[in-house]
Amino acid sequence: MSTTQSDRLRGLIEPLVRAENLDLEEIEVSRAGRRGLLRIVVDSDEGVELDACAELSRAISAKLDETDAMGDGEYVLEVSSPGADRPLTERRHYVRATGRLVKLQLVEGGELITRILAVDEDGLDTEVPGVKGRKATARRVEFAEIAKARVEIEFNRKDKKEEEA
Numbered sequence: 001m002s003t004t005q006s007d008r009l010r011g012l013i014e015p016l017v018r019a020e021n022l023d024l025e026e027i028e029v030s031r032a033g034r035r036g037l038l039r040i041v042v043d044s045d046e047g048v049e050l051d052a053c054a055e056l057s058r059a060i061s062a063k064l065d066e067t068d069a070m071g072d073g074e075y076v077l078e079v080s081s082p083g084a085d086r087p088l089t090e091r092r093h094y095v096r097a098t099g100r101l102v103k104l105q106l107v108e109g110g111e112l113i114t115r116i117l118a119v120d121e122d123g124l125d126t127e128v129p130g131v132k133g134r135k136a137t138a139r140r141v142e143f144a145e146i147a148k149a150r151v152e153i154e155f156n157r158k159d160k161k162e163e164e165a
Contacts, residue, residue: 005029008069009038016059017042020052023092025082029070036075038064041082045096048081088149094119097151101129104141105148113152114139 009027017024017040026041042048042056057079064070064077088094088102097116104112114126115136123142130136 005069012063012067012069013040013060016056016063019059020056022048022052022056032076034074036070036073037078038070038075039078039080041080043082043096045092053079053081084153085150088151091119091121091143094124094149101152101154102126103150103152104146107145107147112139112141114141 006027006029009029010024013027014024020042022042022044024040025043026039028037028039028041030037030039040056040060042053057077060079061077086093088097094116098119099116101113101115104114106112112126112128114124114128116124117127117138118125123140123145126139126141127136128139
């Protein structure tokens with residue numbers, strides 16, 4: 001996708017996303033056979049419900065029908081929330097992952113699997129789980145130390161709602 005098309009699409013779509021109190025995470029245009037594919041990823045601190053994606057999809061589709069931003073050909077529009085395994089790249093991603101276990105690839109090399117306890121402007125307060133009966137240990141990780149980060153999927157962990165019930 002050209003930068004011009006990307007900027008134009010962002011300019012059309014971002015106000016619609018903000019109106020739904022969502023964050024525009026990604027816009028991707030690609031080919032799917034003869035058709036174009038416009039994939040839009042949105043998120044919020046509370047997550048994104050399927051109904052919100054459907055409503056936003058209708059609004060974006062109507063807006064795109066008013067313009068030639070996608071050209072003359074047919075295209076498929078997908079509006080979704082990010083997958084659980086998407087990379088954490090923005091401060092807000094780490095805030096949304098508070099309480100979750102993450103795998104951090106460190107700039108200096110090596111990796112760290114730790115639970116995010118708190119996020120501030122400079123980095124993360126985390127807890128490294130203990131192994132073989134040892135206690136968990138606190139660790140501070142600055143954003144500048146992180147090369148890559150992803151949430152680790154935990155199948156046996158209760159979510160906050162279950163713990164509060």
